[in-house]
Amino acid sequence: MATESATVAEARRQMEICNACRYCEGYCAVFPAMAMRRSFTEGDLTHLANLCHGCKGCYHACQYAPPHAFGINIPATFAELRNESYAAHAWPAPLGAVFERNGTIVSLFAALGVALALILTVALQDPAVLWSAQRGVGAFFRVIPHWLMISLGLLTFGFAIVALAMGARSYWRATGGGGGAFAPAPAAEAVVDIAIMRNLGGGGHGCNDLDEGFSTRRRWLHQALMYGFLLCFAATCTGTIYHYFLSWKSPHAFLSLPVQFGFWGGVLMMIGTAGLAHVKIITDPGPVSRKVMGGEFAILGLLFLIAATGLLLLAVRHTGAMGLMLAIHLGLVFAFFLVLPYSKMVHGLYRGIALLRNAQEKRRAVAV
Numbered sequence: 504m505a506t507e508s509a510t511v512a513e514a515r516r517q518m519e520i521c522n523a524c525r526y527c528e529g530y531c532a533v534f535p536a537m538a539m540r541r542s543f544t545e546g547d548l549t550h551l552a553n554l555c556h557g558c559k560g561c562y563h564a565c566q567y568a569p570p571h572a573f574g575i576n577i578p579a580t581f582a583e584l585r586n587e588s589y590a591a592h593a594w595p596a597p598l599g600a601v602f603e604r605n606g607t608i609v610s611l612f613a614a615l616g617v618a619l620a621l622i623l624t625v626a627l628q629d630p631a632v633l634w635s636a637q638r639g640v641g642a643f644f645r646v647i648p649h650w651l652m653i654s655l656g657l658l659t660f661g662f663a664i665v666a667l668a669m670g671a672r673s674y675w676r677a678t679g680g681g682g683g684a685f686a687p688a689p690a691a692e693a694v695v696d697i698a699i700m701r702n703l704g705g706g707g708h709g710c711n712d713l714d715e716g717f718s719t720r721r722r723w724l725h726q727a728l729m730y731g732f733l734l735c736f737a738a739t740c741t742g743t744i745y746h747y748f749l750s751w752k753s754p755h756a757f758l759s760l761p762v763q764f765g766f767w768g769g770v771l772m773m774i775g776t777a778g779l780a781h782v783k784i785i786t787d788p789g790p791v792s793r794k795v796m797g798g799e800f801a802i803l804g805l806l807f808l809i810a811a812t813g814l815l816l817l818a819v820r821h822t823g824a825m826g827l828m829l830a831i832h833l834g835l836v837f838a839f840f841l842v843l844p845y846s847k848m849v850h851g852l853y854r855g856i857a858l859l860r861n862a863q864e865k866r867r868a869v870a871v
């Protein structure tokens with residue numbers, strides 16, 4: 504049996520104190536889920552940590568927070584435990600350990616590496632193409648061949664999907680999720696929770712995003728990022744339908760669906776990533792774990808660069824700068840796919856599973 508980490512032991516110590524105190528019972532989904540348990544396995548603690556959305560409310564309310572000898576700091580401890588769970592369930596396992604400690608460096612090197620590889624590929628083919636203006640149907644594919652673009656996209660995205668699915672399966676099993684029949688009601692509740700990010704609303708008044716004061720800025724910024732990301736995905740899907748089913752080849756007009764989805768998605772992603780990074784910089788450092796900061800800034804930086812280069816590509820697509828911008832943008836996108844299963848992005852997947860499990864547990868508790 505694997506030895507428990509110091510973070511798991513510390514989370515258990517704090518949860519046992521909280522379970523005796525229960526002052527924060529109405530603060531979030533974590534405390535009612537905690538109260539259903541008398542003792543805490545590693546799987547229980549991992550589930551509770553991923554159910555926590557880091558609102559910091561319990562830290563600011565706690566009479567046992569530092570400098571008290573009990574040193575209760577649930578948001579920071581759970582942030583570290585979440586990070587450990589991302590590494591523990593990563594697939595293939597060794598890659599989880601790499602990204603656990605070097606988020607910033609690995610993400611940036613991966614992005615630069617893929618961008619460089621693309622630029623070299625194009626330059627070796629015909630350097631003139633990279634620097635000359637390309638116009639009309641198929642302009643992008645004269646710079647980077649269609650087959651190369653599709654192959655790299657399918658390989659990197661396909662790998663990310665497989666790695667995420669394996670990680671989700673491992674996480675589901677480790678946190679007590681069994682087989683069982685599919686129940687639509689808890690699944691629907693979890694989907695709505697994710698879609699509106701209910702927990703980041705703090706019951707209406709918001710969370711302690713910066714200090715003891717309440718604010719909903721993290722919720723709005725998270726939603727800008729998530730819906731911006733989904734719009735960019737919609738841009739890729741509509742572009743693919745245009746290409747393969749309607750034979751409408753890119754570049755498309757500014758008012759076309761793929762470009763509009765991509766434009767507004769990029770704008771929202773830039774607002775979301777820049778805003779969340781700003782919140783992380785100016786927030787009260789007390790309930791924050793510095794250990795996880797590198798990886799969080801790395802993925803925000805990578806997403807910001809993807810959105811910014813996508814918008815720049817739109818701006819310069821009829822000029823000689825298009826080739827270089829296209830290679831950099833695609834390099835960043837493919838690098839993002841590669842680091843996706845080993846970055847903070849997995850928190851969306853594991854939190855979704857935690858919300859589903861929580862919805863199931865609530866129904867079971869009522870039924871008993």
Ligand code: SF4
Nearest residue numbers: 521524525526527565
């Ligand atoms: S965080 Fe503090 S106040 Fe809240 S339940 Fe735990 S021990 Fe009690």
Ligand code: SF4
Nearest residue numbers: 531555556558559561
């Ligand atoms: S930080 Fe917020 S979400 Fe996390 S346990 Fe405390 S009150 Fe709940």
